[in-house]
Amino acid sequence: MSLIPWRRKHEQSDVLPGRAVGALRSEFDRLFERFFGDFETAFPELSAGGAWMPSLEVSEAGNDLIVKAELPGVDARNVEVTVSGSILTISGEKRDELERRDGVTYVSERHFGRFQRSIELPAAVDADKVTAENANGVLTIRFPRTATSRPNRVKVLPGK
Amino acid sequence: MSTEMATNCCTQPTEVNAERTRSTATYSPAVDIVESANELTVYADMPGVRPEDVEIQFENGTLTIRGNVADRQDEGTRFLRREYGVGDYYRTFQVSEVVDAGGISADYADGVLTLHLPKVAQARPRRIEVKGK
Numbered sequence: 001m002s003l004i005p006w007r008r009k010h011e012q013s014d015v016l017p018g019r020a021v022g023a024l025r026s027e028f029d030r031l032f033e034r035f036f037g038d039f040e041t042a043f044p045e046l047s048a049g050g051a052w053m054p055s056l057e058v059s060e061a062g063n064d065l066i067v068k069a070e071l072p073g074v075d076a077r078n079v080e081v082t083v084s085g086s087i088l089t090i091s092g093e094k095r096d097e098l099e100r101r102d103g104v105t106y107v108s109e110r111h112f113g114r115f116q117r118s119i120e121l122p123a124a125v126d127a128d129k130v131t132a133e134n135a136n137g138v139l140t141i142r143f144p145r146t147a148t149s150r151p152n153r154v155k156v157l158p159g160k
Numbered sequence: 161m162s163t164e165m166a167t168n169c170c171t172q173p174t175e176v177n178a179e180r181t182r183s184t185a186t187y188s189p190a191v192d193i194v195e196s197a198n199e200l201t202v203y204a205d206m207p208g209v210r211p212e213d214v215e216i217q218f219e220n221g222t223l224t225i226r227g228n229v230a231d232r233q234d235e236g237t238r239f240l241r242r243e244y245g246v247g248d249y250y251r252t253f254q255v256s257e258v259v260d261a262g263g264i265s266a267d268y269a270d271g272v273l274t275l276h277l278p279k280v281a282q283a284r285p286r287r288i289e290v291k292g293k
Contacts, residue, residue, distance in 0.1 A: 070244055103196030105194050
């Protein structure tokens with residue numbers, strides 16, 4: 001949200017008081033619309049509409065771009081990683097088949113079900129040499145950085 | 161199944177006031193607790209913890225789960241987006257006498273710790289014979 005510049009000059013009439021308030025109000029309207037209307041895409045990691053979104057971490061180390069996703073309870077067979085141009089998509093399902101069969105649930109803080117998240121990769125990466133590994137509930141996707149933009153399906157290897 | 165007995169079993173988790181000797185943050189893992197006829201099952205999400213770094217203690221009716229995470233090597237790493245922090249996991253629960261402490265077992269796979277807390281024999285559902293005249 002951009003701040004309204006505070007102007008001392010009164011001879012400049014491009015920021016009349018009414019217009020400044022109007023601009024502020026439309027900023028607020030946009031923010032509220034984003035918060036209440038488009039919540040799932042504006043704040044993907046907080047989406048509560050039944051679906052859940054894994055939390056991500058994107059970092060650069062050495063010559064690699066590394067994307068990590070917290071996916072507890074998801075093994076390599078249940079996650080799919082796709083790279084298309086500069087968009088990385090992580091999708092899959094966290095299953096809970098055995099856990100709810102019989103019994104009374106007292107505390108339920110964990111999320112289940114299908115998930116999908118796409119992010120734009122911030123740097124040009126070589127999609128052919130990308131690797132993905134899932135270990136201990138963390139999916140680590142590693143890209144060496146160069147310029148290429150062909151779609152590529154990545155095979156996820158189970159971790160140790 | 162007696163729900164009245166069961167509601168006393170696990171009170172709200174206690175606050176995280178673990179002593180820390182390292183500077184990493186400590187997080188409370190998300191858990192699910194399910195009671196079935198013969199046991200209480202606790203599922204805790206602790207992604208990023210290796211199996212050998214999971215610690216479970218049960219003492220005086222308090223169950224403590226801990227997942228130690230190695231310190232990150234941050235030199236030379238530039239973070240572009242961080243939606244989760246990295247640190248140890250710690251959570252404690254008060255567990256009633258319904259649980260047979262000697263029979264607690266745990267599995268850990270894919271970042272999820274599953275604790276099986278069997279109930280003592282008297283707490284399991286028993287069929288009571290009705291004697292008629």
